[in-house]
Amino acid sequence: GAVVSQHPSWVICKSGTSVKIECRSLDFQATTMFWYRQFPKQSLMLMATSNEGSKATYEQGVEKDKFLINHASLTLSTLTVTSAHPEDSSFYICSAPPRAGGPSEQYFGPGTRLTVT
Amino acid sequence: DAKTTQPPSMDCAEGRAANLPCNHSTISGNEYVYWYRQIHSQGPQYIIHGLKNNETNEMASLIITEDRKSSTLILPHATLRDTAVYYCIAGRGGGADGLTFGKGTHLIIQP
Numbered sequence: 452g453a454v455v456s457q458h459p460s461w462v463i464c465k466s467g468t469s470v471k472i473e474c475r476s477l478d479f480q481a482t483t484m485f486w487y488r489q490f491p492k493q494s495l496m497l498m499a500t501s502n503e504g505s506k507a508t509y510e511q512g513v514e515k516d517k518f519l520i521n522h523a524s525l526t527l528s529t530l531t532v533t534s535a536h537p538e539d540s541s542f543y544i545c546s547a548p549p550r551a552g553g554p555s556e557q558y559f560g561p562g563t564r565l566t567v568t
Numbered sequence: 569d570a571k572t573t574q575p576p577s578m579d580c581a582e583g584r585a586a587n588l589p590c591n592h593s594t595i596s597g598n599e600y601v602y603w604y605r606q607i608h609s610q611g612p613q614y615i616i617h618g619l620k621n622n623e624t625n626e627m628a629s630l631i632i633t634e635d636r637k638s639s640t641l642i643l644p645h646a647t648l649r650d651t652a653v654y655y656c657i658a659g660r661g662g663g664a665d666g667l668t669f670g671k672g673t674h675l676i677i678q679p
Contacts, residue, residue: 457611485666494655495612497666510666544611548663554600554619555663559611 453479453549457560464535464567472530472563474545480525481547485557486518489542501528535567569659569668570595577674586643588673590656593637599659601632602667603641605652605675612655615641651677 454477464470474484484501499509499520507520517539519531528547532539544562548555573591580586592601602617616623616630618639623630629642643650655672659665 455611483664487666487669494669494671495606495667497668500666542609546611546667550663552663554617554660556602556614556617557667558614559604562609562611564609 453477453547453558455545455547455558455560457545457563459563460561461564462566464565466536466567467534469531469533470535470565472532472543472545472565474528474530474547474560476526476547476549476558479547479549481528481549482525482551484522484528484545484547486520486528486530487544487546489544489562495544499530532565535565537567540565540567569657569665570599572656572658572670574654574656574670574673576671577676579676579678580643580646582648582677582679583645586646586650586675586677588641588643588654588656588675589638590641591638592656592658595636595658601630601636601639602657602659603628603630603654604657604667605650605654606672607649607652615654646675646677648677648679651675 458473482503486498487495501522503522522528546557546559603615604612606612632639653672
């Protein structure tokens with residue numbers, strides 16, 4: 452199957468600082484990528500849809516000014532958590548479909564574990 | 569995405585077939601059934617998907633009832649590495665839409 456990578460795999464930052472997480476599709480191009488968040492013992496929750504060449508769309512309740520998304524190319528999307536606080540500590544996961552538009556499976560990155568102290 | 573219902577947990581003996589059920593009684597005609605699994609502390613892994621017909625790939629088989637209101641994921645010879653949370657998602661597909669994850673089924677393979 453297709454491969455999606457994330458960097459870093461884990462990061463610890465101090466409260467008030469910003470953290471950037473990268474998501475790359477390694478062997479296919481993705482005009483759309485998705486960002487999810489997963490708290491301990493909970494399921495994944497969709498945060499936003501990242502669109503190459505246009506603004507991201509955010510799910511209800513997700514602050515777009517706090518979670519900045521940039522889809523810089525057909526293989527790279529970045530999520531920046533700005534002014535991070537301990538409640539932002541979570542497992543952040545990206546995914547990308549190998550086919551745009553219609554029905555398609557999604558391939559997920561390995562996730563980034565963010566701890567804010 | 570249509571609402572799906574899965575048992576919260578299941579056990580299966582190593583080497584036996586694991587049959588994971590999913591109810592999606594409100595699925596609409598253009599919605600597919602997708603299965604993913606998540607091994608602890610990893611990103612989810614795509615397993616299989618289907619619309620009406622039964623599907624099989626190198627990982628699993630998907631059996632969809634004729635009325636499409638339920639489906640079963642079959643892992644033919646379960647191994648310890650198949651221990652994971654399995655998610656059944658009924659939707660138009662992930663080409664343009666993000667996925668709505670339920671709580672899934674925690675499958676535990678017993679040695």
